[in-house]
Amino acid sequence: MSVETDLVTVVCVTYKSHALIEHLASVLAPFQHVVVVDNASGDGTVDAVRQHLPRATLVERAKNGGFGTGNNDAMRHVRTPYALLLNPDCSLDVPDLLTLLATLQRYPTAGVVAPQSWLADGSAQMCFRQAFYEPRLRSPYRVPDGTCSAKWLHGCCLLVRTEAYNAIGGFDERFFLYYEDDDLCLRLRQAGFDCLFEPAANAQHIGGASSTPSWKTSFRKHYHYARSRHLAIRKYLGVGAAWRYLLKTMVGGPPAAVLYGLLLQPKHALKWAAWSCSAWASAFAPSGRK
Known part of the structure; x- marks a missing residue:
């Protein structure tokens, strides 16, 4: 086991990830420090973690608080100077982790670095x-030749400097799903930390493997996408821009859903129905106006 890996705690947030845990255990085998937060999966994920990752610190949430909340819960257990935020459907080999670690050590003002991830x-x-x-x-999209600075990094695999993460209070827990990585990077930059992309490190990302495909799952994802986009627009572009986004979606969403339904394109119909429902809910819910 590399001495450098002892500087890193791997953090995984699981939700209905039972089918991924055995493979995840093989990915995490080289690491001494592992924290798994389960977002009330109810599908046997917790039992699988106990079986295949017995040395991991396991945090069981009573309800699904979302990606950001889960990571914040996990980070409270991190005592190492670095933490690898790793989706359960993503894998990173030790040499690639060491490349990321070397990048953060080479740039002391950087708060986070991401590898290039590759799809199935x-x-x-x-x-x-x-x-x-x-x-x-x-x-x-083109993979660059060298390390570069960015305003957004994909959240499936991030090596964060623990001190920087804690300095900004971690993820904004109002973002249940989507845009939480946008917000994290922007707040790190506002706090004086750089966000780096390191193409010399590579990760494998299955993508979407933590949730069983269904109409209900798709509706919920589209719903939360629209809700989080509204939150992000309000936070960074102001109240006026946020209301323009809501009104556009509230007015245009229902007829778009009907039109795509008539055209026998159910996926697009579902998307627009979910977006419009989310917009109406955000417009009238007190939390949407905070």
Whole structure:
């Protein structure tokens, strides 16, 4: 076991991840420090963690608090200077972790670094970009040649400096799902920490493997995407921009859902129905106006 890995605690947040735990255990075998937070899976995930990861610190939540809340709970148990926030459907080999660690040590003002992750079909996943409110580049995603700074890093695999994470209070727990990694990176930068992308390190990301595909799951994901986007717009672009987003979605969502339904495109119909429901809920819920 590498001495450097003792500087890192691996943090995993699970939700209905039973099928992934055995493989996850093999990924985490080289690591001495592991914290798993389960978001009330109810599918045997906790039992599988106890069986395959007996040395891990296991935190069982009574209800699903979302990705950010789960990571914040886990980070309270971290005593090492670095923490690897790793999705249960993502894997990172020790040499790649050491590359990330060397990058953080080379740049002492950096608070977080992400590797290049690769999808199951062998394609490169977009792992860094500008802020969500800035214009997107029209050119296809390209893996850069060297380390670079970014305003957003993909949250599936992040090596964070524990001190920096704690300095900003971790994830904003209002983001249940989506945009929590946008917000984390932007707040780190506001606090004076850089966010780095390191293409010399590589991770494998199955993607979406922690939830069984269903119409209900898809609706919930689209719903939370729209809710989190509204929160992010309000937080970084102001109340006016947030209300414009809500009104556009409230007015345009229902007819778009009907139109796609008539065109026999149920996935698009479901998406627009979920977005419009989320917009109406955000407009009238007190939490949406905070």
